[in-house]
Amino acid sequence: MGHPVYYSPDFVRATDHFDTTRKAGWLADSLSRSPIPGVTLTSPPPLDLKDALRFHSRDYLKALATGSPLELASSSRIAWDPDTLARALSTCGGLLAAAETALRTRVAGCLASGFHHARRDQGQGFCTLNGLAITANLIAERSRAPVLILDLDSHCGGGTHGLIAHNPLVWQIDLSADSYDSYPGSKRGVLQLVRDPKDYLRLLWQHLKHAEDEWPPFSLCIYNAGMDVHEKCQYGGLKGIDELIIALREEMVFQWCGARGIPIAYTLAGGYTGRTLSRTRLIHLHRMTIGSANTLSA
Ligand SMILES: [Zn+2]
Numbered sequence: 001m002g003h004p005v006y007y008s009p010d011f012v013r014a015t016d017h018f019d020t021t022r023k024a025g026w027l028a029d030s031l032s033r034s035p036i037p038g039v040t041l042t043s044p045p046p047l048d049l050k051d052a053l054r055f056h057s058r059d060y061l062k063a064l065a066t067g068s069p070l071e072l073a074s075s076s077r078i079a080w081d082p083d084t085l086a087r088a089l090s091t092c093g094g095l096l097a098a099a100e101t102a103l104r105t106r107v108a109g110c111l112a113s114g115f116h117h118a119r120r121d122q123g124q125g126f127c128t129l130n131g132l133a134i135t136a137n138l139i140a141e142r143s144r145a146p147v148l149i150l151d152l153d154s155h156c157g158g159g160t161h162g163l164i165a166h167n168p169l170v171w172q173i174d175l176s177a178d179s180y181d182s183y184p185g186s187k188r189g190v191l192q193l194v195r196d197p198k199d200y201l202r203l204l205w206q207h208l209k210h211a212e213d214e215w216p217p218f219s220l221c222i223y224n225a226g227m228d229v230h231e232k233c234q235y236g237g238l239k240g241i242d243e244l245i246i247a248l249r250e251e252m253v254f255q256w257c258g259a260r261g262i263p264i265a266y267t268l269a270g271g272y273t274g275r276t277l278s279r280t281r282l283i284h285l286h287r288m289t290i291g292s293a294n295t296l297s298a
Pocket residue numbers: 153154155226228236270271
């Protein structure tokens with residue numbers, strides 16, 4: 001029993017203090033203090049800049065490296081610092097390593113967040129580079145087999161949608177409670193907005209079943225396991241979505257993949273502390289993903 005979870009101190013090296021730039025460290029500390037049996041923190045290599053250049057523009061990557069123009073370099077809304085590019089390559093490398101490992105061992109995780117709003121030419125919504133789209137595109141190309149991105153962050157993944165549009169092997173299910181970064185859906189990219197918490201699990205199941213029945217068999221699921229849909233989260237929370245619903249969601253996702261033999265690589269995604277959601281509670285929510293993933297490991 002157990003699985004690797006990729007983490008590097010480089011994930012949290014930004015000078016801008018914010019949940020997205022600190023949370024991975026909180027989880028790593030929590031896992032060190034209070035381990036989940038068999039879950040091992042593993043250091044990933046950063047994403048190769050050449051791979052980033054295939055999906056993000058040269059001008060944008062140059063701005064991330066140099067800080068100029070500053071507006072572009074900080075377009076994610078995370079203040080630019082000299083480690084910005086290294087941090088983003090490190091987080092993308094973490095998810096890619098998790099995906100590569102999951103293909104061999106069924107399940108692996110990454111403690112990074114901040115991917116799905118990033119565009120080819122700029123960052124957006126605290127997302128610098130789009131590790132979800134980069135990983136899905138690279139794995140689909142190498143394996144020549146379909147890859148599913150399952151995005152359950154509360155906000156929509158419009159950045160990802162744009163970056164996978166060219167690739168017939170990458171598919172996306174995006175279940176969101178907040179319309180930020182929404183987009184017109186497509187055959188390979190379903191966006192479902194949830195308004196009533198009572199519909200949340202049913203709609204998730206419906207879309208997973210649809211994918212199973214109508215879409216090609218997936219060689220990998222990349223899971224963006226956002227916790228910001230939780231009712232106490234100040235950005236994205238939907239009243240009525242409590243810890244039990246999220247626990248059942250995690251169980252549904254990992255069991256769906258496990259029962260169908262689909263390897264799964266997960267990453268943390270959204271979840272924000274605030275007046276109503278403490279750091280301890282947020283860490284607990286993200287640990288539920290790691291715990292559910294662990295039920296899949298041999
Ligand atoms: Zn979000």
